[in-house]
Amino acid sequence: MRHETVAIVVVTHDRADLLAGMLDGIAAQTRRPDAVIVVDNASTDHTGEVLAARTDLPLHVITQDNLGGAGGFHRGVRAAYDAGWDRVWLMDDDVVPAPDCLATLMAVDEDCLIAVREDRDGALVEKAAIEFDLRNPLAIRPKRSTVDSVYADRASMPELVEVHNVAFEGFMARRGVVEEIGFPDPAFFIFYDDAEYAVRARRAGRRILAVRDAVLVRQLDFNQQHDLSGWKGFYMYRNLFVVHLRHGENLLVRLKPWLITLVVVLLSPLRGGRAEARNVIRAMASARGMRRLTDAARPPR
Known part of the structure; x- marks a missing residue:
């Protein structure tokens, strides 16, 4: 292979403080990155001091x-693309990456x-799905199955395992x-911004x-439990629905968000209460307007 940036x-x-430890890990890489693009979503702590010292x-x-993780990764990937780098590694x-993590991926x-x-x-x-089912x-x-549900430990894994979705914690893509x-x-x-991006990549072959x-x-x-009646619950429901509406492989799968909304509302007196019912109704209404990829996310021209 040619040398890639x-x-x-x-x-x-x-x-x-977490960012400082993460940057220490990047600085210790045996393969030095060509650029480190940090998108600061309006931090109010001492993030600026940490960055100024590096x-x-x-x-x-x-x-x-603060445009959320999705807005941050959008901005960062666009900056990396505009700068002409061959690969982008999202974290x-x-x-914290092990010292040879970047070198191992680049190989x-x-x-x-x-x-x-x-x-x-x-x-x-590793919670990446070995099966991400938009057909059933x-x-x-x-x-469905995840890497850490299929393999007991790292040693039992093959060198390469095909997965169907990703987290933007260690995902690498070529230009x-x-x-x-x-x-x-x-x-x-x-x-779900990372899961949706993985679906797009796989659909492109x-x-x-x-x-x-x-x-x-x-x-x-690793705590994936969230309060579905709180503000995060709205985004969890809405963005899950968007993935189904955009990428469901048949009509029944694309109708599934409507069924989930109905079930959550009907069961709200028993679990979640009115707050979760309001969240899921708002989520369904918002998801309908996101059935197509937003203009900002479309391929560069």
């Missing part, structure tokens, strides 16, 4: 209003890759992928491979 895109908001990295800082501020000649996450004790916590209308959750499918959709704000020996250490407990 790579830009790392990091999105952060008010987690300066004279050891090829740092490019973008400060913007949140709460992960794999594939368009879409993910590093494999573990917790601070070394336990496998009876599958309430499209994410040609962005040219063909576009950018992460900023309209998602949080949740790209495999997504989890690279066993590319180690990414998650600094926080």
Whole structure:
């Protein structure tokens, strides 16, 4: 392979201490990145001081209003694309790559890759789906089996495992992928922007491979439970619905958000209450307006 350049895109908001540890991990890479683009979503803590001190990295800082993880990754990928880098590696501020993580990924000649996450004790916590089902209308959750549900530990994994969705915590894509499918959709704000991007990549014929020996250490407990009656619940419902409306492989799957809305409303006296019912109704109404990819996320021209 020819020598390829790579830009790392990091999105952060008010987690300066985690960001500092993450940047330490980048600085320790055996393969130095060509650029580190940090998108600061209007942090109010000492994030600015942490970034100003990193004279050891090829740092490019973008400060913007808090547009969520989706808006941050959209801005960062667009900046990396406009700068002409061959690959872009997306990371949140709460992960730390092992020193050879970037070198290991760059050695794999594939368009879409993910590093494999573990917790601070070394336990496998990679939640990327080995099966993401947008065909079966009876599958309430499209994410079926995951890497850490199929494999007991990293040692039991093959060197490469094909996955169907990703988290923007260690996902790497080549420039040609962005040219063909576009950018992460900023309209998602949080949740499912990474899953939707993976669906687009796979629909364009790209495999997504989890690279066993590319180690990414998650600094926080992996807690996917959220209050569905709170503000995050609105985005979880809405963006899940958008993925089904955009990418459902048959009519019944595309109708599933309506069924979920009905069931949640009917069961709201027993669980979730009026707040969750309001969230899911608002989510369904908003998702209908997002059935098509937003203009900002479309391929560059």
